[in-house]
């Protein structure tokens with residue numbers, strides 16, 4: 713018992729050390745990438761960061777990379793790659809179903825999440841990250857008229873959501889920003905890019921949000937894929953059973969067309 717006790721204590725110390733360095737890594741990212749996001753940076757922890765970083769954290773400090781302000785549509789891999797993007801979640805009913813289908817076909821996607829929903833469902837956010845998908849900030853309240861509101865309002869919508877999503881994810885980076893309804897502005901793109909999030913557009917709107925039937929959603933993908941590689945689905949905002957059914961058909965069809973799957977460009981220019 714005593715030996716077990718020591719062992720357990722040792723493991724606990726290791727675990728807590730890892731926890732601290734992970735937490736420091738998350739805080740470093742927030743402070744390093746967007747100094748203007750001071751309220752999100754967790755203030756007091758910041759001064760300790762250099763020592764902890766030097767102390768051999770498993771994860772290297774996040775490199776400071778310049779993220780362009782231009783809206784991305786292109787695939788990182790280029791060629792025949794397509795980008796599956798899934799908006800308005802996470803949702804406990806639909807997101808797991810989408811994840812199951814993606815896993816079954818070994819496809820990675822981008823999930824554009826609403827901040828408070830991410831906060832309510834951290835298990836789903838962590839699963840998204842653990843299964844190799846990327847995170848995207850889809851604001852706090854999905855205000856599709858935010859392009860007509862103040863810069864301060866837009867900034868709050870974007871940075872507050874990023875904080876909630878990153879916290880729910882356990883520190884994983886939010887790599888893209890998609891404006892609700894595509895309501896981007898030059899200011900919101902600038903805010904997002906300065907925070908390390910590439911503005912993300914789409915080429916194929918499956919219209920799945922309007923529930924036209926799974927067959928119609930699939931048909932839209934087939935008809936409009938020549939527009940470009942970034943395809944928009946939804947896993948939140950209502951009954952998404954048609955979206956789930958359509959994704960289940962679309963992925964094998966795309967593979968049959970010789971398409972591969974990847975992520976939208978993040979740091980590269982948006983070259984088609």
Ligand SMILES: [Zn+2]
Nearest residue numbers: 799800892893
């Ligand atoms: Zn949306």
